[in-house]
Amino acid sequence: MKTFSKEERLCSRRSLDLLFKNGSSFLLYPFRVSYLFVAEPVAAPVQVVINVSKKRYKRAVDRNVLKRRTREAYRLHKQDHLYSILKPSSQLLLLSIQFIGKQKYEFDFMEKKMISVFKKLITQLKEHESD
Numbered sequence: 001m002k003t004f005s006k007e008e009r010l011c012s013r014r015s016l017d018l019l020f021k022n023g024s025s026f027l028l029y030p031f032r033v034s035y036l037f038v039a040e041p042v043a044a045p046v047q048v049v050i051n052v053s054k055k056r057y058k059r060a061v062d063r064n065v066l067k068r069r070t071r072e073a074y075r076l077h078k079q080d081h082l083y084s085i086l087k088p089s090s091q092l093l094l095l096s097i098q099f100i101g102k103q104k105y106e107f108d109f110m111e112k113k114m115i116s117v118f119k120k121l122i123t124q125l126k127e128h129e130s131d
Helices: 012-021 060-082 107-130
Strands: 024-028 031-038 048-052 092-101
Touching: 012 031, 012 092, 024 107, 031 107, 048 060, 060 092, 060 107, 092 107
Parallel strands: 048 092
Antiparallel strands: 024 031, 031 092
């Protein structure tokens, strides 16, 4: 299932506000990741929003390239590294991936970092479960 459908995109203003006010976050350069579990039954187990700062990258072309590369790395590896670990439940994982790097990286580098992000996210989620 290497798709990135509408159900997997986080668009709701209410959910975004909830994620950024109550969610936990960590930094794994060049990404800042925020996450939060909410009790909402939906089609996909994870909803994600990917963004690149307009302050750091003035030109839309640059922002779009970085978003595209990040989205592609997420799409290719979400099934193996994220969905397989998450237990099917009634909870939805809200996820924000912000690119905070200072330069444009090649796709190979971003792909490796995205796998690292998934691994760190899983360890963080396991720590919160045990608490």
